[in-house]
Amino acid sequence: MPPSAAAGPLAPQPGADGAPAWRPTRALGRAVLVSGLLLIIGVVLGRTDVVLLATPFLIGTAYSLRVRPVVPPDLAITIEAINRVEGGEVVAELEVINADRVRYDLVLVRVRRSSWLRVDAADRAHGLAVEAGTGGVIMLEGEAMRWGRHDLGPVAAAAAACDGLFASAPVVLRAARIAVYPRTEPFQAVDAMPNAAGLVGGHRSRRPGQSGELAGVRVFGPGDRLRRIDWRTSLRTGQLHVAATLSDRDAEVALLLDVTAETGNSGGVHGGASVLDTTVRAAAAIAEHYLHRGDRVSLLEYGPAARRLRAAAGRRQYLTVLEWLLEVRQQGSVDGGDPVAAHLVSSNALVVVLTPLLDPGAAEMLARLARSGRYVVAVDTLPTSGLTVPAGGPWTEMALRLWRMERENTLGRLREHGVPVVSWAGAGSLDLVLRDIARFAGAPRPGIR
Structure with a gap:
């Protein structure tokens, strides 16, 4: 994975719209004012000592302004090309470039960051001096706390030159987008597959x-x-x-992700997991397992957008799956229609549906897939924390009990339609279900005369 660099400011470069790239500071005004007043007083009063007192101020100011800065500082941020996963290290290199002939006495740099990037050095301003025609480097190191695409930046910088008599206009650099992949728990499943219909495989x-x-x-x-x-x-x-x-x-495994609801508190890699956290991490683990064995894996979303990734095998497909999972977002309920049409799922595929079963249409979608002849397995991604609600009166506990009873009824109706529902528990979560499905698929089916 090549390093990613963000270049180019959010606003036009200083001086591009007629505004000066460098402006005098108050220090220059004070130096001119003090030296001018002393010189005028000495001349008017005929005081030679006062004129001599103004001489160092005049000489120092003139020496500092012998070469005035023209080019503002330039910024570049580079993310090291390492495999970034949840809990992994994030290393970035921020470079301040001085393309002018004048030394920058001080450059103040401030970096913003995503809340899911724990970069301590980004929480404070950095100051450094940069010689003419060179660059200064600031190293940013931290930890990626959660999967997704996170911004490191924007970066703002301002420089002072000529002994602090001139200051540059602020320069802003766009944020660098960092892709953090979900951490996959070790997942293993039995070799049983209900319908292996490819050309070659295991x-x-x-x-x-x-x-x-x-x-x-x-x-x-x-x-x-x-x-x-x-x-x-x-x-x-x-x-x-x-x-x-x-x-x-080989066999095809279709992973169907329910993105209609999100509940639970996401605490990152060291905290609790929400519905989307469990869904994305489970999908990554299952896809890695079957792609490593040479099977084909496809992904679909159950939601208004209904994104889809075609079935393929190999290392490239695994990297594509990870990139596809980074775009998973809560999309809300499906209003009318069925975003998961039967023709989008191969009739020979094992359909693994990752769903919290909070949307009423999710259970209907599972039943339709089962009635169409697909081999469907439902994985419950609702975290334990999602079953608790804050205290809200005497009817809160009663409402929660009724909701639990209704959900159990939904799970029972799905099992009557031949859809097994299991809770995600990492390695071995699907062993018993896959073994039963393979045994059912291998059994002779009754014929109708």
Whole structure:
């Protein structure tokens, strides 16, 4: 990942709209006023000692103004190219560039930051002197507290030159956008997959092919390889027979993220997790697991925007998934229509729905997917903190109990439709469910005559 640098001010460069890039300070006014008054008093009163007293002020001011600054300071911020995850280190380099012929006696730099970037050095102003034609560097180091795209900046700087007699107009640099990826907990799942229908992969399918899983012995036919001949059966029957095997195929996993509701307090990597925190981290862990095994993974959003990431496999898809997850935001309830149409989800895919089941339409969406013949698993992402409410009177506890009963009824109706609901608990959360689904998929289905 290349370093990202933010360049260019938020406002036009000083001097671009006719405003001076450098302006005199009050120190210059005081020096001119004091030396001028002493010189005038000495001349009017004929006091040579007063004229001599004004001479150092005149010489010092003239020496400081022998070369006046023209170019304002320039700023550049660079983020080191490291893998930034929640709880990881963030290192940025802020450079103050002096392209003028005059030394900057003092440059004051102030950096703003996102609340999810714990950079202590950004909470105070930095001062440094920069020689002519060189640059000064300020190192910013901290910790990324939560996934998402966070701003380091804007950065504002102002310089003083000519012994403090001239000051530059403030220069503002755009914020650098830092991508912080969700921290994935170690996630493992059983090898069982309800429907492996790709061309190649690591899951055993019910289709014949070239693999090591024995399906039976059959008579030799055109196109069969000689190394597949079962000589024991052939000698016993007097006719060539070959060992038939099942093909190994990849599977598609569709991750459906419910972004209609957000509850719980997000405390970052060291605090509690909200619904979106659990959803994003679980999606990243599941996608990493299946992509590492060679399966195809697609992502969809259940919300008004209905973003979608097509199914693919490999390392590039994993990086694309992480970038896609950084844009997850709460979008509110779905008003009319079904953003997750059946044709958007492959009929052979295992659909893992990450939902807190707070939106009434989410349960209906799960039931529709199950009735369409998809293999659906619902992962409950509602945190424990989301089940508590502040004290609000004698009816608050009663309302909470009624809400819990209604939610349990919803979970029961989903199970009646064949949709298992499990709570996210990291590694092994889906083992029992996937094993049951694979066993159900492999069972013979009754036919209708």
